[in-house]
Amino acid sequence: MPHTNIPHPEEACAARRLEGRKAFTQQIRVPLAVYIHWPFCRSKCPYCDFNSHVRDRIDEGRWTRALLADLERQAELALDHEVVSIFFGGGTPSLMPPDTVAALIARVKALWPSAADLEVTLEANPNSAEAGRFAGFAAAGVNRLSLGVQALDPAALQFLGRRHDRQEAIAAIGLARATFPRTSFDLIYARPGQSIAAWEAELGEALTLAGSHLSLYQLTIEPGTAFGNRAERGETLAADEDTAGALYEVTQQRLAAVGMPAYEISNHARPGAECRHNLAYWRYEDYLGIGPGAHGRVTRDGGKLATQQRRAPEAWLAAIEETGSAIEEVTPIARDTAVEEMLMMGLRLTEGVARSRLEALAGRSAENLFGPALARLVEGGFLRLDDRRLAATAAGRQRLNAVLAALIA
Numbered sequence: 001m002p003h004t005n006i007p008h009p010e011e012a013c014a015a016r017r018l019e020g021r022k023a024f025t026q027q028i029r030v031p032l033a034v035y036i037h038w039p040f041c042r043s044k045c046p047y048c049d050f051n052s053h054v055r056d057r058i059d060e061g062r063w064t065r066a067l068l069a070d071l072e073r074q075a076e077l078a079l080d081h082e083v084v085s086i087f088f089g090g091g092t093p094s095l096m097p098p099d100t101v102a103a104l105i106a107r108v109k110a111l112w113p114s115a116a117d118l119e120v121t122l123e124a125n126p127n128s129a130e131a132g133r134f135a136g137f138a139a140a141g142v143n144r145l146s147l148g149v150q151a152l153d154p155a156a157l158q159f160l161g162r163r164h165d166r167q168e169a170i171a172a173i174g175l176a177r178a179t180f181p182r183t184s185f186d187l188i189y190a191r192p193g194q195s196i197a198a199w200e201a202e203l204g205e206a207l208t209l210a211g212s213h214l215s216l217y218q219l220t221i222e223p224g225t226a227f228g229n230r231a232e233r234g235e236t237l238a239a240d241e242d243t244a245g246a247l248y249e250v251t252q253q254r255l256a257a258v259g260m261p262a263y264e265i266s267n268h269a270r271p272g273a274e275c276r277h278n279l280a281y282w283r284y285e286d287y288l289g290i291g292p293g294a295h296g297r298v299t300r301d302g303g304k305l306a307t308q309q310r311r312a313p314e315a316w317l318a319a320i321e322e323t324g325s326a327i328e329e330v331t332p333i334a335r336d337t338a339v340e341e342m343l344m345m346g347l348r349l350t351e352g353v354a355r356s357r358l359e360a361l362a363g364r365s366a367e368n369l370f371g372p373a374l375a376r377l378v379e380g381g382f383l384r385l386d387d388r389r390l391a392a393t394a395a396g397r398q399r400l401n402a403v404l405a406a407l408i409a
């Protein structure tokens with residue numbers, strides 16, 4: 001793999017860079033999503049394999065300076081862009097000081113022009129201590145809060161190792177809705193022993209509490225997590241495949257019936273309330289990944305560049321402080337790989353992939369690219385293809401890995 005270091009920014013170049021940025025403002029700009037990762041949590045949930053860590057002490061000043069430095073450095077990769085979204089993910093970004101969030105938002109706005117409807121999302125845990133910071137986050141410029149509720153059933157919250165209880169979750173949803181123009185919350189279903197009736201009741205309650213967006217994830221048992229280790233020893237920690245499938249069906253039907261259809265496998269929204277940030281990933285638009293373990297994709301010479309950062313928080317911080325960058329690699333993505341990535345992301349979406357973008361990236365027609373597998377998957381009811389889009393059907397989205405394997409084989 002080619003390995004390219006990003007040039008170190010020097011003070012003398014700052015004015016020139018700024019001039020360059022201003023010159024671009026007159027041109028049509030490429031949409032850019034900026035992801036900022038906060039890698040710390042109060043405790044580690046047993047199902048979670050995100051890059052999240054528990055630490056006794058966090059030097060917030062150092063972390064703020066390092067994230068700002070990372071942002072400055074990576075801006076070099078995406079000069080001709082307009083920011084459409086900023087997303088604080090984790091870990092638990094609601095543990096960030098609101099001043100840090102404000103400083104990062106302000107720096108993004110100074111580095112790029114931003115869309116009139118700029119979306120600024122922060123992921124929050126519903127613990128009351130963190131809810132106390134909601135007003136500070138709103139004042140910092142966050143306009144969308146995504147809450148990790150996970151369950152409304154007390155026993156399920158305990159099973160999932162959450163630190164909040166049902167009442168805190170309900171209170172946090174109410175406070176979030178009163179504080180932010182847009183909100184969403186996450187639930188995890190297909191838990192062991194969960195009946196369809198129990199999930200329907202929980203979902204029904206969730207709908208009375210929800211705004212215009214919900215993320216509903218099937219519990220997955222990830223290797224290396226506490227649940228993964230217990231499952232290896234023979235414990236049943238998630239619903240079996242048939243039950244999970246039935247729970248998925250119920251979820252799709254119920255949410256469609258109330259006007260919040262799935263726009264992605266696990267994400268539901270009223271039309272217009274889709275998460276702009278996640279759409280950027282699924283539509284294979286450009287994004288920068290700021291912070292430990294974050295990755296990015298930016299358009300370069302008609303193809304894409306991939307960036308990958310150091311994952312361990314302390315190693316990341318040290319690299320930024322010593323060299324100004326913790327990016328391990330900036331790699332041009334081969335055309336075939338880029339096509340696969342576009343499909344893997346785009347077929348998750350109900351809207352699918354734009355045929356024109358797919359064919360421009362691949363350099364040939366969809367029929368030529370996929371051969372007879374395409375017609376077979378269309379006839380089998382797993383894909384839809386017309387002049388404008390290639391999309392997975394509901395049945396195709398439910399078994400997307402198999403569909404992709406058949407298509408790309």
Ligand SMILES: C[S@@+](CC[C@H](N)C(=O)[O-])C[C@H]1O[C@@H](n2cnc3c(N)ncnc32)[C@H](O)[C@@H]1O
Nearest residue numbers: 047048090091092123125148186217218219220
């Ligand atoms: C970065 S995580 C969580 C953000 C926040 N720290 C929290 O816990 O609320 C984003 C979401 O992924 C989902 N998630 C994480 N691990 C999962 C798993 N193993 N199975 C299903 N959903 C999972 C959870 O719903 C979670 O809210």
Ligand code: SF4
Nearest residue numbers: 041044045048052091
């Ligand atoms: S689910 Fe959220 S709170 Fe729990 S360990 Fe993962 S990132 Fe942290």
